[in-house]
Amino acid sequence: MDLQVLRSFQAVAEGLTVTEAAAEARITQPALSRALRRLEEEVGAELLQRVGRVLRPTSAGRVFKEYVDAALDSYDRGRRAVAEVVDPDTGLVSLAFLHTLGTWLVPRLVTGFREDFPRVRFELHQHGEMGLVQHLLDATADLMITSGDPDHPLITWRRLLVEPLWLAVPTGHRLARRGRVRLAEVAGEPFILLKPGYGLRSVTESLCREAGFAPRVAFEGEEVHTLRGLVAAGLGVSLIPSSPDTAATPDFPIRYLEITDVHGARDIGIAWLTGRTLPPASRRFIDHALRATAEAADGHW
Known part of the structure; x- marks a missing residue:
């Protein structure tokens, strides 16, 4: 069983056409088609079936692909390890x-x-x-x-470290002139949060509970950059990892306030x-x- 055939099977099972996979392998499309058929004969099952103009893995093909993925990953990591033993000052950090x-x-x-x-x-x-x-x-x-x-x-x-979290408010907010606040002081205000499943969302909800309230969600985003933008637009407040001396700019008119009633921080590791x-x-x-x-x-x- 040829490793390149396994890589081509992997590529086709993940969505490439046989023509595209053949180009990656630098062989002709008919040659790859024959190789894939030989692979199915060796395995003893149909691995790919035509759906419209493309091939899709069968149920047997999906099971086989899991083992192909693991085998190729193990082989690639083994090659990396050997290369780094031969020349320890090189290598790849993923x-x-x-x-x-x-x-x-x-x-x-x-x-x-x-x-x-x-x-x-x-x-x-x-x-x-x-x-x-x-x-x-x-x-x-x-x-x-x-x-x-x-x-x-x-x-x-x-x-690795403990990263401070700051209460981000628009520059026109009633608390913006202060440097330190209690999180409880914004208990009734709309919060701009990351979506559930993000660590910062969990930390924010935990700190709000500790301060005695549940945050009133105004928006759920996927990036902190979005949270900053919406806070700057005056749509709410947010707990954000940021330096306390970050200056407000025309694009991000935000003040970052230190929280005093709860430990506003998160572990980074x-x-x-x-x-x-x-x-x-x-x-x-x-x-x-x-x-x-x-x-x-x-x-x-």
């Missing part, structure tokens, strides 16, 4: 991270790491918390940086699959992230 961390933490960590290992490459994925966990479980990322311990039996998590043997570059990145954030906490970043 990292998934929260959208909000792409503006400051991830760039800092990647830049510092590449100063020591300039030939290491990065494969980066952005997502919400639920999507990040799936990246690890699907083996499409080796590491993830996210908020809070995912509390998953297959995942190991280590805290790095995680990986407990049972997976990580490539050397990924293990080095974990060490670097833990060391760099510890130094930052001591004022050396």
Whole structure:
């Protein structure tokens, strides 16, 4: 059984036409069609069936694809590991991270790491918390940086830092001239929140409960950038990770206020699959992230 045939089967099962998959494999379309038929003969079942102009996996094909995905992923990771043993200063770090961390933490960590290992490459994925966990479980990322311990039996998590959360209000808000407020002071106001399933949504709801109320939801978004924009438009308030000295701009006329009655913060950590043997570059990145954030906490970043 040829690995390239398995990759072509994988590609067709995921939606490519046989012609497109053949072009990727640099063979002719008839040659790939014959190879796929031989694969079905070896497996002993019809794996693909024509639906209109394209091929779709059969029920047997969907089952077989799960094992093909795992086998190809294992093979690719094995090649990476061997390459890094042969040349330990190279390699690939496959990292998934929260959208909000792409503006400051991830760039800092990647830049510092590449100063020591300039030939290491990065494969980066952005997502919400639920999507990040799936990246690890699907083996499409080796590491993830996210908020809070995912509390998953297959995942190991280590805290990197505690990130402050601030109450974002429009510059014309009744509290905007103050630097510190109690979260309870906005109990009756509309809140701009991320959708359920995002970590920041859970943290916000938990802090509001601690302050004695449930947030009145005015809008549910998928990115913190959207929350900022809607707060700036005067549609509500929001708990947002941001620096307290962030200045209001014409595009984002927002004031960030320190919360005093509850501990407005969230844990940021790095995680990986407990049972997976990580490539050397990924293990080095974990060490670097833990060391760099510890130094930052001591004022050396």
